[in-house]
Amino acid sequence: MTTHTHTRIPVAILGATGMVGQRFIELLQGHPWFEIVALAASEQHGGRPYAEATRWRLPNSDMPAEVASLPVQPCRPEALPEVKIAFSALPGEVAGEVEEQFARAGVAVFSNAKNHRMAADVPLLIPEVNAGHIEAVAYQRKQRGWPGFIITNANCSATPLVMALKPLQEAFGMRKVLLTTLQAISGAGYPGVSSYDILDNIIPYIGGEEEKLEIETRKMLGTWREGEGFVDAPIAVSAHCTRVPTREGHLECASVELEREASPEEIIAVWESYRPLPQELGLPTAPEQALIYRRELDRPQTLRDRDAGKGMSTTLGRLRPCPVLSYRFVALAHNTIRGAAGGSILNAELAYKQGLL
Amino acid sequence: MTTHTHTRIPVAILGATGMVGQRFIELLQGHPWFEIVALAASEQHGGRPYAEATRWRLPNSDMPAEVASLPVQPCRPEALPEVKIAFSALPGEVAGEVEEQFARAGVAVFSNAKNHRMAADVPLLIPEVNAGHIEAVAYQRKQRGWPGFIITNANCSATPLVMALKPLQEAFGMRKVLLTTLQAISGAGYPGVSSYDILDNIIPYIGGEEEKLEIETRKMLGTWREGEGFVDAPIAVSAHCTRVPTREGHLECASVELEREASPEEIIAVWESYRPLPQELGLPTAPEQALIYRRELDRPQTLRDRDAGKGMSTTLGRLRPCPVLSYRFVALAHNTIRGAAGGSILNAELAYKQGLL
Amino acid sequence: MTTHTHTRIPVAILGATGMVGQRFIELLQGHPWFEIVALAASEQHGGRPYAEATRWRLPNSDMPAEVASLPVQPCRPEALPEVKIAFSALPGEVAGEVEEQFARAGVAVFSNAKNHRMAADVPLLIPEVNAGHIEAVAYQRKQRGWPGFIITNANCSATPLVMALKPLQEAFGMRKVLLTTLQAISGAGYPGVSSYDILDNIIPYIGGEEEKLEIETRKMLGTWREGEGFVDAPIAVSAHCTRVPTREGHLECASVELEREASPEEIIAVWESYRPLPQELGLPTAPEQALIYRRELDRPQTLRDRDAGKGMSTTLGRLRPCPVLSYRFVALAHNTIRGAAGGSILNAELAYKQGLL
């Protein structure tokens, strides 16, 4: 780590060697506000240069030259004194404790791990959906006596769903959601899913995923109120999660029960006119359109729509009446960009814009 | 076509060159009751031997020697005078008229085509589900003045669903079903889905499929009563149909609302103890177990379970409470065997056993 | 077609509805020298707007707005009077005659079709390899009395091979090449390969491909001399062509027999220092590096390297001695960009720079 003065905010990637860690590195190249100054992962790497410690797994880029020679440090705040922001791509087994250490040491932690998502004082944040939840940070700091803080982003399968539901909830109210996800292999990290398990196969089970999707959705669609804390949205959510042989992009077939009558045209209009805060603020990683509605009969498709908005847009389609609930539709988002590293960076951009950094 | 006396019933395959036609041929090899004596397809083949007129597409077998030299005849009953049973794998554009001609000429037609499925006097038959509907044949013959008749089998995506639902309906009553299908490419026939459309992709749309699944399910779970005709089951059915990159096997994630309370154990017991008519009668193509419930967390899987019962069993798994309806589960069946050719052959076996041939 | 004065050269795409036609459209967006003013395809489209006549098949882009409303014209020069350049993505059945009509009408035709590739007065051109062959155009025009001309680009499987071989031939001489290709499904166009044929499968045969690869390689590595014509390089070429389940990118495992001794380091140096004409001239579509040599043990890989140089670079790797010939290595190029539309555009850029337009 160099010691010169940074004009951009110095950030570290925790869990830098895994797939989401690599996405953080890729997406932060050329970032106007944040500069990677440190990479950290398990102690076993012992300070070796990143290029020696790991192989680059992302198919559409090479390891950026500027990180190749950075040493892979241990995930301890005292080893990374210069760092103001830590993006955490740590596995659940260690993320809980490590992230707390960083927050306690004054670092702003933006985490992709599941550990603190459901904590009563930690925002589970999608800036397009529940930007107001960021107010919990002040409470969290006070409560825990931390100079830093933790903000989490949602499970990759919850993201497209919540992006689609939020405008509907606001406009029409919502009581029930029932969905099936068709999730890409990259959602399991690297090496993740064995090719022998998934080639010419569907696995209709992802451990813990359905529960996460259900509880996180209710938290994100719920409210944060000073003195009251987080209150879940009173929405019944039922998820079937499946793993399918696609590389990137989680596609979801959802049915919803709305509280008020709405025509298909009204619903599409609500989606298409949706202009949430990140787009208002012009956050660097925010896509031009948070939601894209495709009118073709057979869209969104995983391959064709996952990269919309550089992987940060959520693409919707096939809105039609549902014989059991009110309406059904299809939603899609890129799971390792929007649903992971990109979402976390957007959270940091919102925090920065709102003076938390 | 030879003219010697057959000890087995002489059958023809209509639409013999396509993928389902080839499945009929494959599955009828060594059949104890039925013998292929004629192959028919579009006129363009002009009587050429089957081996010249078409290429064998099924991956796990070669073209059986006994059909290789059979001439590919036109689909006209007068060209196939010896035939008592016609298995129809014809495309929807021609199936309607051709099948009627055969029935009018005295042939028992077992059709995989959609055209007559919803007719008021045509059974849409799955012997394990609605064997009683076969009684509509007498009415059909009388009504239409046909010496032959038409019996249809269901859309390949309706089959696993209805197999799973029937025992639940009988035991507990049922009001609503909401499901997402993950359907194999072979469901689109040959050449069917372009590899460029489906490799690393999900297409969340199959033209006409959702409608077929919904109306066929209600007909099959409904009743046939003399003088009253078919009465649909009063069940709301909502389907999301998707095409996924698997070769064979339609996997379905379903949620159901039951009329009466039931524990998971009771539901599994109802499935596991299900002994419908084909198994009672020992029909040659009936699998030992119509329904197989897998207790592993991650089953059924498309690749691992599609061939259960030689492709004729329906495999179930993952029964668990549904936060929106009563229960959710996964069902799987082989789409070109159970959901197409094999289902049609089983229908013919039931008809034979019940004296209709 | 508009009639205003173009500041860029007005071009047409022949065969604009197919996969390579769409690649031409995609790659010509924002081109500094060429402007698409007309789209042409088979007469059946009858002048309907492009957006109605076809569906966009390329997964990473949408149909550009500027072509959506262009009428799909017939492939006749009199219907496209304004056009100076025609990029031909026509199928072999019609390309031969149509391309000649355009050349006869004064249009510069850059063709991806096989028909004229081996003609005695038609350059089979890869600007990095045999830029000098473009001199045959003067002879062609004189010989045929055409105001326009035809320049062809090579078969998509010949391109990476010839790119790799040219510097070796120049530096060390070459006698024999033996290779196996692993070709992506997009090489067969759209709908092309049925998914039922290729999912979980390898097809070790592509009709006519091995012959094309063998003869085209010898022509491109041969010479053009005024008065003498094309003289094939005296190199024995043997190709095994296979179709594999990848979307884009032809990977080739090649062994070569060189005339002179060379160390691995010398060979790699020759590749890495290769600076052919397009890069010298700074042609807009020329990649920065024509050849990229990857030193990792397991590169190039289809997925990871096909997009190198925006799909215009050829990536090499795994150079090692061959126990049967001299050396063996792996080569890879993007088949529908470098090996088809992109290659043709580069040919037009060279022709433009050399004053032929």
Add this chain to the structure above:
Amino acid sequence: MTTHTHTRIPVAILGATGMVGQRFIELLQGHPWFEIVALAASEQHGGRPYAEATRWRLPNSDMPAEVASLPVQPCRPEALPEVKIAFSALPGEVAGEVEEQFARAGVAVFSNAKNHRMAADVPLLIPEVNAGHIEAVAYQRKQRGWPGFIITNANCSATPLVMALKPLQEAFGMRKVLLTTLQAISGAGYPGVSSYDILDNIIPYIGGEEEKLEIETRKMLGTWREGEGFVDAPIAVSAHCTRVPTREGHLECASVELEREASPEEIIAVWESYRPLPQELGLPTAPEQALIYRRELDRPQTLRDRDAGKGMSTTLGRLRPCPVLSYRFVALAHNTIRGAAGGSILNAELAYKQGLL
């Protein structure tokens, strides 16, 4: 392990939990001569029942009931006193030492591991190819003073090649072989290849595979002579090995240089008339035809031909002259059956028939 008297020879599977171990179990079900009485793997399993210690990975079968309750023993001969034959599917890191311990303890070891393949007194055996090499066993026992012995089978990529070459070598002599392999993911075991590495990708590198293929081929096509030992065949072998997204079946594109002239018809006749020892002896696992030559233009194909002869036949096709060597052709065999477990069982059957057990 039970202690009753076995009417069949009691065998153990070493490395029983891996993919090849599971294939051994699957293929030995109902074997007329051999009976699985013990399963062994790494110590970590501590005697737990097989059904608890591992998950069944093979897609087309369930774990056989008869092995589900067998304890997973450590790989030590004293723990498996009853065993007469050990089939080894051990990983290379431990196979060397463990297999020697078993042979020293009097067990006949049939190994799929690489460790002893190239030893000067260990047969590298394919009964259809070099049955005579089994005579090295007597020398091995004497040399090493072992009551048991070790016989190995070849690398899965060497098997189809050598099966194809042996009859050519006998009939016409052979000097050179150059081939590219397209190898299925199952060749890497389980979990083996990450799906993220191979979906929509080709990896043109498999560590150590090319070397193994080259040296094993020369040993197997060479001779064993009393007092002289193994003498390699004087054949230059050059291999390019690639990993492709298929589940099972290694397809190989080969070119050979023969010593004597031969017409294509003569070569095909030599293949088709090949009747080696296992077929002569009627060994239980020997397929009816060791070699199958397909005359279709596009065969063998991985998916369609890998299961020929229950996965024990080698399928050939596309014989045609080679512009560089004499002839080229395509060969295919099932890598985890013929190229692994099935090959080893056939070796044991030969040894049994020849009185070595």
